[in-house]
Amino acid sequence: xxxxxxxxxxxxxxxxxxxxxxxxxxxxxxxxxxxxxxxxxxxxxxxxxxxxxxxxxxxxxxxxxxxxxxxxxxxx
Amino acid sequence: xxxxxxxxxxxxxxxxxxxxxxxxxxxxxxxxxxxxxxxxxxxxxxxxxxxxxxxxxxxxxxxxxxxxxxxxxxxx
Numbered sequence: 001x002x003x004x005x006x007x008x009x010x011x012x013x014x015x016x017x018x019x020x021x022x023x024x025x026x027x028x029x030x031x032x033x034x035x036x037x038x039x040x041x042x043x044x045x046x047x048x049x050x051x052x053x054x055x056x057x058x059x060x061x062x063x064x065x066x067x068x069x070x071x072x073x074x075x076x
Numbered sequence: 077x078x079x080x081x082x083x084x085x086x087x088x089x090x091x092x093x094x095x096x097x098x099x100x101x102x103x104x105x106x107x108x109x110x111x112x113x114x115x116x117x118x119x120x121x122x123x124x125x126x127x128x129x130x131x132x133x134x135x136x137x138x139x140x141x142x143x144x145x146x147x148x149x150x151x152x
Contacts, residue, residue: 006117021118023146024138030130032123041082047108054106056095062100 003055004074007064008039039069042060077122079131080150083140084115115145 011013015037022036042063044055055073064071085091091113098112118139120131131149140147 008117018118021139023107025134026135028134030134032126033120035121037119039117039119041084041115042094043084043115043151044109045088045111053084058101058104058106061104063097076095 001050002076003044003046004049004076005042005044005059005063005071006039006056006074007035007042007059007071008071010068012042013068039064077119077124077126078152079122079126080115081118081120081131081139081147082115082150083135083145083147084113085117086146089144108122 009018018036018038021038022033025033025036040063044058046055052073052075055075059071059073060066094112094114097114098109101109101112116139120133120134122131128149128151131151135147135149136142
């Protein structure tokens with residue numbers, strides 16, 4: 001089974017990568033880009049029957065720094 | 077309006093970050109993790125009426141290296 005985890009910086013945490021992308025898009029002539037946030041997506045190929053709780057534990061222990069990052073889990 | 081772009085390494089392109097995560101999950105005692113791929117997710121806050129074609133152009137010109145990366149666009 002597959003699981004997809006999104007890890008994003010929490011609101012209020014400065015995102016210099018996203019800011020750099022926003023600036024670069026403006027330089028390329030794309031107008032109206034009010035904000036950009038960049039995060040990670042992690043696709044996991046897991047044993048059948050792995051629960052969402054297990055994936056959340058992976059996030060808490062390894063995949064996300066929960067001090068500054070939030071995560072979401074999609075199974076399927 | 078919001079758009080979300082996923083950028084992943086293409087199949088067959090070595091993903092050392094994903095491999096490191098897979099190994100680390102095993103070291104932490106998570107079993108059955110057959111594979112991990114890590115990519116980027118970029119959330120864009122765009123002017124109303126921005127088309128998917130415009131976002132795809134952003135991907136082609138800046139957000140993805142289409143030689144080794146594939147991307148997908150979700151508007152909404």
